[in-house]
Amino acid sequence: MRFNVLLATALCSTASLVGHVCADEIDDALGGDASSSLAETATSSSPEKPTFTPTTLKAPFLEQFTDNWDSRWSPSHAKKKDDKTTEEEWTYVGTWSVEEPHVLKGIEGDKGLVVKNPAAHHAISAKFDKKIDNKGKTLVVQYEVKLQNGLECGGAYMKLLQDNKALHAEEFSNASPYVIMFGPDKCGATNKVHFIFRHKNPKTGDYEEKHLKSPPMARIVKTTTLYTLIVKPDQTFQIQIDGEAVKNGTLLEDFTPAVNPEKEIDDPKDTKPKDWVDESRIPDPEAAKPEDWDEDAPFEIVDEDAEKPEDWLEDEPSFVPDPEAEKPEDWDDEEDGDWIPPTVPNPKCDEVSGCGKWEPPMIKNPAYKGKWTAPYIDNPAYKGVWAPRKIANPKYYEDKTPANFEPMGAIGFEIWTMQNDILFDNIYIGHSIEDAEKLKAETFDVKHAIEKEEEAATAPPPPEKPKSPLDLNFLDDPVLYIREKLDLFLTIAQNDPVQAIKFVPEVAGAIGVLVVTVLGVLFGLVAKGSSAPPQVKKAAEKVKETAADAKDAVVEGAATGADTAKAEVNKRTTRSSAAE
Numbered sequence: 001m002r003f004n005v006l007l008a009t010a011l012c013s014t015a016s017l018v019g020h021v022c023a024d025e026i027d028d029a030l031g032g033d034a035s036s037s038l039a040e041t042a043t044s045s046s047p048e049k050p051t052f053t054p055t056t057l058k059a060p061f062l063e064q065f066t067d068n069w070d071s072r073w074s075p076s077h078a079k080k081k082d083d084k085t086t087e088e089e090w091t092y093v094g095t096w097s098v099e100e101p102h103v104l105k106g107i108e109g110d111k112g113l114v115v116k117n118p119a120a121h122h123a124i125s126a127k128f129d130k131k132i133d134n135k136g137k138t139l140v141v142q143y144e145v146k147l148q149n150g151l152e153c154g155g156a157y158m159k160l161l162q163d164n165k166a167l168h169a170e171e172f173s174n175a176s177p178y179v180i181m182f183g184p185d186k187c188g189a190t191n192k193v194h195f196i197f198r199h200k201n202p203k204t205g206d207y208e209e210k211h212l213k214s215p216p217m218a219r220i221v222k223t224t225t226l227y228t229l230i231v232k233p234d235q236t237f238q239i240q241i242d243g244e245a246v247k248n249g250t251l252l253e254d255f256t257p258a259v260n261p262e263k264e265i266d267d268p269k270d271t272k273p274k275d276w277v278d279e280s281r282i283p284d285p286e287a288a289k290p291e292d293w294d295e296d297a298p299f300e301i302v303d304e305d306a307e308k309p310e311d312w313l314e315d316e317p318s319f320v321p322d323p324e325a326e327k328p329e330d331w332d333d334e335e336d337g338d339w340i341p342p343t344v345p346n347p348k349c350d351e352v353s354g355c356g357k358w359e360p361p362m363i364k365n366p367a368y369k370g371k372w373t374a375p376y377i378d379n380p381a382y383k384g385v386w387a388p389r390k391i392a393n394p395k396y397y398e399d400k401t402p403a404n405f406e407p408m409g410a411i412g413f414e415i416w417t418m419q420n421d422i423l424f425d426n427i428y429i430g431h432s433i434e435d436a437e438k439l440k441a442e443t444f445d446v447k448h449a450i451e452k453e454e455e456a457a458t459a460p461p462p463p464e465k466p467k468s469p470l471d472l473n474f475l476d477d478p479v480l481y482i483r484e485k486l487d488l489f490l491t492i493a494q495n496d497p498v499q500a501i502k503f504v505p506e507v508a509g510a511i512g513v514l515v516v517t518v519l520g521v522l523f524g525l526v527a528k529g530s531s532a533p534p535q536v537k538k539a540a541e542k543v544k545e546t547a548a549d550a551k552d553a554v555v556e557g558a559a560t561g562a563d564t565a566k567a568e569v570n571k572r573t574t575r576s577s578a579a580e
Contacts, residue, residue: 047453052109055442059430060132061411062439065098065111073113076123076414078171092173092414094122101423103148103222104454106447112146112425118418125172125412128429131163134231135404137431141182141229144444146423151220154417157183157194160429163409172412177207179405182229184218191217193239195229197251197405199259203397210255210402215239216246223451224425226444230433235403242448243440251402259402262393270388277381283374290372297367306360309353316355319343 054066063072073096080090094117100110115122132139145156159178161167167176181196192215198207219225219241228240231251239247252259325341333339349355411429426443428436474481489507493500501508 047450047457049106049108049450050446052107052111055439057435057439057442059428059432059435060130061126061128061427061429063126063427064443065113065425069098069113073124073126074172076125076172078123078173080121080123080174090121092121092123093117094120096122096124101146101148102421103146104451106224106450106454107443110425110443110447112144112423113413114424115415115417115420115422118420121416123172123174123412123414125161125176125410127167127410128408131407131409132160132429133407134431136233138233138433139229139231139403139405139429140431140433140436141180141429142226142436142439143183143427144224144226144423144425145184146224146425147220147222147419148421148423149419150222151184151186151218151417151419151422153187154419154422155183155185155415156218156417156422156424157181157185157413157415158424158427159412159414160408161410161412162198163407167409172410172414174414176412176414178412179408180229183227184220184225186218186220191220193218193227193241193247195237195239195247197255197402199399199402200406201397202399203395208257210251210257210259212247212249213254213256214247216241223455224444224448226440226448228436228440231403231405233401233403235401237403242444243437252400260398261396263396264390265393266388267391268388272386276386277379277383278386279379280382281376282379284377285374287374293369293372294367295369295371297369298365299368300362301365303360303363308358311352312358313348313352313355314358316346316348318346318349318356320346 054064055062063069075096076092078092080092094115097114097116098111099114100108101112113124141158141160143158147156158181159176160180160182161172162177162179164177170176177198179198181194184193186192195212195215197210199210200207216239226240226242228238228243230238230240235251237247237249237251237254238245320343321341322344327339327341331339346355408429411427413424426439428439430436485504485507489500489504492503
């Protein structure tokens, strides 16, 4: 079968040169093996969907957006200040709704919190019944995100808000102090899962955002995605997506700026001494230019040994008036001036070594040395790279337990997005990894499997693969096209190089063009700056004639190769029928 495919590709290649279509003939010769039926559209019915049942699990905060959700959640209508200027403000005009998904619904009656407006600022929050304090405890944050319209530019992250007086007195906005920000964010080339926590400086009382280094990428799909953050009392953390760990680390090492500042810092008052030598190598002061060193010698000189070719025509110009050019009918000598025909290369010069005044070519000057410079040596006075002395950092502190976050009093979504219908559901905030996994099993695992099944059932059929190598198109997949053609050429050439040229003329032609190009470049370099010597010109003419002969041979071989390939296919088909 492998040989049949090779013959089919060869036959198509050769037929393309002589202007025939051969796919049908080869398909018949191979008994229809090269053809395949079109992929059928999936007709299986949607999978059976369970009905939503609220969980019985308990947690400091667990939200499934059941009845009376609006008594727990408060949309914000506060003003949002621009991060770059205090002169411009926006209002959170985006609306929220609790509804079932309209894309790939996994569970009947399962509702979630939905962002309803594209290109708008949205903010909503829910206060905890009791503040969450994870000092000495594991913190687990988990929630589902469903990007029903995808996500090109926008956020889908949550904020756990600091429990303070302002939280209960003011509307939620981007200025509300948060403790942790966690979740997906994408816009253009940016695609990551945020994990940011605000850390309090124990010396100054100021807060500073600590950003996770190398955050994992968010999953931009229309099925439900589960994001989980686990922070343990030993200062380690883990980020999971769909229950799979995608990032592990420690709060003390994997965030920037670092939680704890350096113990020592450069002394800002220290300066480099004026006599400090930081040059490791210097020109040799004892070196002297050799007496025979000629800095004025040119790079190229006239080749004194060159002789004018015997057939050189000095009296013939390189260009002559075009004998076929005609004066335009609307040409007015009084207005346009005397008409002068355009010039073309002198045809007499093509038959000889050259025309016009002959000048000997330039060659590289063997005496050329260029400008003399002293060699470099190790600097005996070198003291090394200077650095200021270290002093104790007056701002140093050591917080060994940054995982003891500030108490949290509410959860909020404060986002801007170009896509609407982002759905949030099954939010768990607590201290039990086991309970978070149970909630995942009750909700995400059930709906995700159904969503994936429905997505596969409703997906458009995959693009039809080429029936045979002769269906390959260069523009569809240039790499595959070149690889298959080259592989075919080399396979056939191992047994018969002539047949390889006949069956795959495009590869043979490409090799020929490459050889001619390389030789042309080499001859051009040799002849640069002067008229080409006779031997070079004759060699170039020979290459040109060889290339033309090769082209004719390829075209002739194409027709012969097509007939040969077809005959071989018929012969092999007859043998196969006889064997049966």
